[in-house]
Amino acid sequence: MAKRMRNRDIAGYCERLANLLEIDGANPFRVRAWRNAAETMAGLSQSVADLVESDIDLTEYPHIGRDIAEGVRTLVTTGHLPPLDEIARRVPPELADLMQVQGLGPKGVKALYEQFQLHTLDDLERVAREGRVRELSGFGARKEAALLDGIRQLRATGEQRTRLADAEPVAAPLRDRLAAIPGVTEVTIAGSYRRRRATVGDIDLLVASDNGEAVMERLVEDDDVERVVSHGATRSTVILGDGLQVDARAVAPDSFGAALLYFTGSKRHNVALRQRAVDRGWKLNEYGLYDGDEPLEAASEAAIYRRLGLDWIPPELREDHGEIAAAESGSLPELVTVDAIRGNLHGHTDWSDGKDTLEAMIDAARERGHEYIAITDHGPRVRIANGLSPERLAEQADAIDAVAAEYDDITILKGCEVDILADGSLDLPDEVLARLDIIVCSIHYELRRSRAEQTERVLRAMENPHFMIWGHPTAREINRRDPIDIDMDRCLQAAAERCIAVEINAQPKRLDLSDTNARLALEKGCRIAVDTDAHATRHFDLLRHGIDQARRAGATAGDIINTRNLDDLRNLLRSRA
DNA sequence: GCCGTTTTCGGCCCGACTGTTTTCAGTCG
Numbered sequence: 001m002a003k004r005m006r007n008r009d010i011a012g013y014c015e016r017l018a019n020l021l022e023i024d025g026a027n028p029f030r031v032r033a034w035r036n037a038a039e040t041m042a043g044l045s046q047s048v049a050d051l052v053e054s055d056i057d058l059t060e061y062p063h064i065g066r067d068i069a070e071g072v073r074t075l076v077t078t079g080h081l082p083p084l085d086e087i088a089r090r091v092p093p094e095l096a097d098l099m100q101v102q103g104l105g106p107k108g109v110k111a112l113y114e115q116f117q118l119h120t121l122d123d124l125e126r127v128a129r130e131g132r133v134r135e136l137s138g139f140g141a142r143k144e145a146a147l148l149d150g151i152r153q154l155r156a157t158g159e160q161r162t163r164l165a166d167a168e169p170v171a172a173p174l175r176d177r178l179a180a181i182p183g184v185t186e187v188t189i190a191g192s193y194r195r196r197r198a199t200v201g202d203i204d205l206l207v208a209s210d211n212g213e214a215v216m217e218r219l220v221e222d223d224d225v226e227r228v229v230s231h232g233a234t235r236s237t238v239i240l241g242d243g244l245q246v247d248a249r250a251v252a253p254d255s256f257g258a259a260l261l262y263f264t265g266s267k268r269h270n271v272a273l274r275q276r277a278v279d280r281g282w283k284l285n286e287y288g289l290y291d292g293d294e295p296l297e298a299a300s301e302a303a304i305y306r307r308l309g310l311d312w313i314p315p316e317l318r319e320d321h322g323e324i325a326a327a328e329s330g331s332l333p334e335l336v337t338v339d340a341i342r343g344n345l346h347g348h349t350d351w352s353d354g355k356d357t358l359e360a361m362i363d364a365a366r367e368r369g370h371e372y373i374a375i376t377d378h379g380p381r382v383r384i385a386n387g388l389s390p391e392r393l394a395e396q397a398d399a400i401d402a403v404a405a406e407y408d409d410i411t412i413l414k415g416c417e418v419d420i421l422a423d424g425s426l427d428l429p430d431e432v433l434a435r436l437d438i439i440v441c442s443i444h445y446e447l448r449r450s451r452a453e454q455t456e457r458v459l460r461a462m463e464n465p466h467f468m469i470w471g472h473p474t475a476r477e478i479n480r481r482d483p484i485d486i487d488m489d490r491c492l493q494a495a496a497e498r499c500i501a502v503e504i505n506a507q508p509k510r511l512d513l514s515d516t517n518a519r520l521a522l523e524k525g526c527r528i529a530v531d532t533d534a535h536a537t538r539h540f541d542l543l544r545h546g547i548d549q550a551r552r553a554g555a556t557a558g559d560i561i562n563t564r565n566l567d568d569l570r571n572l573l574r575s576r577a
Numbered sequence: 578g579c580c581g582t583t584t585t586c587g588g589c590c591c592g593a594c595t596g597t598t599t600t601c602a603g604t605c606g
Binding site: 027028032033034036059062064065066067068104105106107108138146191202230231235236249263278284285 | 578579580588589590591592593594595596597598602603604605606
């Protein structure tokens with residue numbers, strides 16, 4: 001068995017093969033087939049390697065047929081993707097990486113390779129600096145400069161996507177500035193931003209105006225704009241000072257709905273919708289839904305969905321994960337909202353590594369209308385966070401009792417975020433845990449252990465009857481730290497069987513569980529806790545980021561334990577023991 | 578290479594922008 005592959009790795013191989021096939025001039029539909037399969041696997045909540053190991057037929061999944069299933073099976077077991085090895089004999093595999101340079105596609109890479117025998121980004125940079133790229137037919141001085149720009153940018157940002165919460169404070173003000181332009185009736189940030197993905201690759205700004213040209217003029221002149229990549233009458237691309245790319249499109253107000261649908265995506269969702277239109281003898285594009293040349297609907301998303309026989313689908317669900325079938329049968333889930341949350345079950349005070357006092361945290365929860373709040377400072381193992389010993393935990397309990405007496409509008413739950421040690425034991429003894437109302441169990445250390453070890457670690461911890469909520473289950477930090485390697489399928493199954501809730505941690509750097517893992521958790525029958533893991537009063541406002549991911553997983557209020565009233569919540573937690 | 582209640586063969590999204598090949602190919606989303 002080769003080193004265990006993550007879905008992301010497998011998708012990477014398929015994507016690489018697709019790039020090389022494209023450079024080689026293969027049938028474009030064959031290229032797309034591998035890309036589609038890559039996307040399917042990247043978005044799958046189950047581990048593809050597990051599926052292969054369990055002999056599950058991969059062709060059950062969309063866009064994976066006999067050949068690709070066979071290739072992936074071989075890849076997982078041997079570390080080799082045969083068609084990739086085959087093409088690598090003719091096309092240097094490193095060329096696939098050159099396609100990441102903005103403005104450089106398969107044709108360009110092929111031409112550069114044939115002319116200069118260049119393989120790598122460094123080769124390309126050298127040839128471009130020497131001014132030789134412009135000699136090539138189809139290239140010129142401007143293209144050469146653009147490629148150098150593209151190389152610089154690729155080196156600066158890599159493939160890294162921007163966290164949604166980091167994109168918001170840049171994108172929203174720009175949106176508001178465009179909205180203030182005379183004649184603009186509406187501006188919406190579409191794309192993965194509107195679908196609330198945890199990270200965004202760029203910002204898709206959609207503007208409704210009868211004078212798109214004026215909007216584009218204003219955009220490229222904006223103070224935040226560092227570089228203009230393209231600039232047209234209805235469409236422009238700019239790079240902002242912090243490196244974030246913005247794709248802006250202007251459309252007439254009466255086709256805003258169709259454009260919004262189109263530019264919100266996902267690509268997969270759009271393809272499925274267009275197919276549905278074609279099945280009815282119509283055509284759907286960014287300008288509207290048409291019967292021949294006759295426009296049927298365009299002004300609103302809801303009207304277009306309705307005409308296609310579908311309920312309006314919330315953007316968070318538009319990933320082609322079965323939402324279209326659900327919209328057809330009227331069985332879309334009623335997604336949870338921020339307002340449905342009655343309390344936060346994971347948060348810290350200055351007793352451990354929180355910034356604010358017990359009283360301040362309670363007041364912050366009251367200001368947000370919460371009915372209860374759990375105080376879950378760290379257990380002793382997390383020493384750097386000033387984790388609480390049993391003695392200090394007892395002191396804190398007295399402090400909570402004293403404070404609680406002053407409030408009649410909120411209930412304070414005594415809790416702890418205990419550490420799951422490497423051997424699966426918890427960092428506080430059972431008799432201490434037994435005195436608490438709520439116990440969040442999380443992994444903070446020893447993140448690089450093997451999959452088998454991590455799985456055993458968590459399964460063993462879950463045997464403890466005091467394990468109530470699995471906190472930030474994979475310990476990932478977006479763009480900074482990979483998730484731990486663990487058999488999520490088995491652990492979520494165990495959580496479901498033991499009535500353990502799994503957390504969606506709303507800290508923007510975590511968002512852990514991820515949307516796909518949260519979806520898997522729901523499929524397994526787990527209940528979910530959406531928690532802020534607040535370390536300061538202002539962190540209560542991060543809740544919406546966790547709710548975004550819960551919605552992307554298709555969660556209703558009923559799936560979330562902290563939408564329950566206090567009695568129901570207590571019963572749920574007690575059913576654990 | 579995938580897919581399928583009009584199909585196991587013949588489809589597979591397409592429009593905007595750029596730069597360069599003076600009429601369009603390549604790239605992108």
